[in-house]
Amino acid sequence: MDESGSENLTSPSPGSADELIISSTFGTLLSFMYVVGVSGNVYTLTVMCHSMRFAASMYISIINLALADLLYLSTIPFIVCTYFLKDWYFGDIGCKILFSLDLFTMHASIFTLTVMCTERYLAVTKPLDTVQRSKGYRKATAGAVWLLSLLLTLPMMIMVNLQETRGGSGVKRMCAPTWGPEAYKIYLTVLFSTSIISPGFIIGYLYTKLARTYLESQRNALSKKGSRRSPKQKVLLMIFTIVLVFWACFLPFWIWQLLRLYSRSLQLASHIQTCINYLVTCLTYSNSCINPFLYTLLTKNYREYLKNRHRSFYKYTSSFKRRTPSLQSSFGKSSSNQYDFLLPSKDMQVK
Template sequence: MDLLGSSPPTSLYPLPVNCSSSSSPPTSASPSLASTALFCALLSLLSLLGITGNLYTLVLLLRRSRGRRRRGASCCFRIPVPSCLAPTTSPSSSPTSSPSSSSSLHLQVLSLALADLLYLFTAPFIVYNSLVSEWAFGELGCRLILSLDFLTMHASIFTLTAMSLDRYRAVAHPLRTSSSSSSNLLRVGLAWGLAVALSLPMMITLHLEDGENHKGQLCVPAWDEQSSKVYLSVLFCTSILGPGLAIGALYATLGRLYWVSQTRPAWAAGNNSACPPRAPKPKVLLLILGIVLAFWACFLPFWIWQLLPLYQPDMLPAVPVGTQVTVNRILTGLTYGNSCVNPFFYTLLTGKQKRSRQVPAPANQLCRKSPPLQ
């Protein structure tokens, strides 16, 4: 993940993964050709697997979306009844199995898969740049390709936050009217809009510079150390810290609701005139939590590596250049690995929704067929 572009070792920023610096120290301090070849092969494999998996997810979602539209065309109308008042026909029934909730979840998974695909499509450029040790895609490529890191990272975590919020609302407030398709689309669009806004400063400031002795060009941001420290600190809060606290609070509340639903006597819920919160569906919630935890596990180490030199400037010079490049490559492979693993979560998550919809329809969905032609 090239968060900071292709800065030289003498830059204010940590070494990038592609290490495309013509002003690098002596060759003995740099990673060997075998190390570079291994990194490029691993990144290419992760990219191939991730693109295949996410394309499969997209095709699967589109096919299921067409199937839902065909099934919906067979009914003239439905008489909705609050889910807590409907008879329980199966242990699998839950707020997440309603058509609107399922449509919202599929749209969010679609957003996550698109973000993964955009990020994975940058891998060939990183591989090529690692081999030639020079930025070869012009200033437009410098601005677009390296800014996709920020864009896709924020689009993913904002979508995951919205997904967690939807699960919370479906459990804690089952009587509220389900969101419409337009509002679901608006939330996903807002997540991407905020991601674009946060990535714009990097996109605007990235530019090409000649390396030392005019050997090759480097893609670097045009700001000083203090500006970089402020900007990256803000992005750390918007991509890791802030969403982490919000999602943690939502899941802590859901955990409490689940505990109450399992320990409260059956007669206690019947005394309430309004519908109590529904018991969460553990498998669906755990799958969403798994996607969130995988995101943090893959991106948090890279963020720590990027921020440490800004807050501990004496640390980086003490680390050999070859070690810095190796650490960057390992952590970059970890971020691409996240996009490679996600499709397995997406398939399991949408599969749970499909099985939920296959449960016999309860009495709160009544379809009136047209009378036969006379």
């Protein structure tokens, strides 16, 4: 979707053979992304629903991310159809849904990633509190993410309407916002802040704190087993990779939108603007195609971490049971060891 230049998306004018080639290439590429992205995210949802018993927090978040990707990809058939038919055939309701759905899913994705980073941070710094959180709490958090995303999207849903213009070639229909330029500029600036800037500051702060925590933990562990990276750290690295991919795919889109809003001196030929629109649009949809592969790596590393944790726990309990009755004489020491097992510096729990 191209919020600030909706007419470019919903009512492309007939042009030369070059424009037809560009539009066909764009449509073909989007269709390919649709097939790959939908297949990957449906597969992700299927796997996640069977894996919910392992760890509610991680898998609920991944399900939310996959659902957001699927909803975003669902707009592709409407866009491709519009570009080939050179008109809008989906009515006023279609305008409101299409032009708000991508903003809705964009915020749902980045808010979910922010929640995931916050959960990882709390699991490291306050593991016992994290263990006590119920599955209902995590589902409520996921619901709050979708509700907040919907509230931020409502103005777009309300203010975008279908407009008809009469010309020499007949009636042209397009989706366009009904508010003034200044109000629209303010609204898009707010959305840029809520989808890119604010989550970026929060995630950056959390990962800076986590990096310091892990550096201290590795220094303490160097004398034991070296600096081998634990699966838990791989999980954090994969979450950060998903965040970076999100920014890489959506930041050019937002820069292009804001540049056209704030730079009145920007003078580009029509075909150049069309090509840039195509590129940034394809880039945003590519995020939904890349994500399923990252989710697979993330859950693989997370299951590896859980298995290692369970193995360590069973090894610990087995050795505890094999101890001699003289254990009673050293009860204080054993209690201390058991408590150390739960400390973040010893075993930073991730749930």
